[in-house]
Amino acid sequence: MTAQITADAVKALRDETGAGIMDCKRALTETGGDAEKAKAILRDRGFETAAKKAGRETGQGLVEAYIHGGGRIGALVELNCETDFVARNEEFQKLAREVAMQVAAMNPRFVSKEEASPEVVAADGLTPEQVESLSLLSQPYIRDQSRTVAQLITEVVAKTGENIRVRRFARFELGR
Numbered sequence: 001m002t003a004q005i006t007a008d009a010v011k012a013l014r015d016e017t018g019a020g021i022m023d024c025k026r027a028l029t030e031t032g033g034d035a036e037k038a039k040a041i042l043r044d045r046g047f048e049t050a051a052k053k054a055g056r057e058t059g060q061g062l063v064e065a066y067i068h069g070g071g072r073i074g075a076l077v078e079l080n081c082e083t084d085f086v087a088r089n090e091e092f093q094k095l096a097r098e099v100a101m102q103v104a105a106m107n108p109r110f111v112s113k114e115e116a117s118p119e120v121v122a123a124d125g126l127t128p129e130q131v132e133s134l135s136l137l138s139q140p141y142i143r144d145q146s147r148t149v150a151q152l153i154t155e156v157v158a159k160t161g162e163n164i165r166v167r168r169f170a171r172f173e174l175g176r
Helices: 007-017 021-030 035-053 090-106 118-124 128-133 149-160
Strands: 060-068 073-081 144-148 165-173
Touching: 007 021, 007 035, 021 035, 035 149, 060 090, 073 090, 090 149, 090 165, 144 149
Parallel strands: none
Antiparallel strands: 060 073, 073 165
8 A cells, every 4th residue: 555645745845855746746656755765766866857957058147256254255156057047046046155155165176076177187296086175066065064066056957957067166365
């Protein structure tokens, strides 16, 4: 006998994950009503969705600024998406703010380890582990160390249905 999935359970899962109603209902049905397992299923499906969208062009977006430490540290981040509609979305704007805060707090040098210039890596004598720790997308997210910045972005890709990418960033620190 399968568990009865209530509309309230579907709504609660949708509110938490941002996934579609039918996706939430299917995940709850598959897990016999277990919300935590359903979240894991939705998260995995979100990663699959994000992987399918990764090659799509991101010509829209916004530049977000974050200033911290009484004006002593600042960061600018260019976050891109596919449409202006998503760029104006509250979820996308929150993501841009979080990524800018991450840059200010963690001082990454590269967007991703794949984008690290071999010349810079060789000149600075960086090991692969150092390159990974200095890559924004590989860093643990400052608000939840169990997730990386890449995973944070992937979750928003799953919610918005569009490809999202960090194109570039800059960090400024007074006196440096």
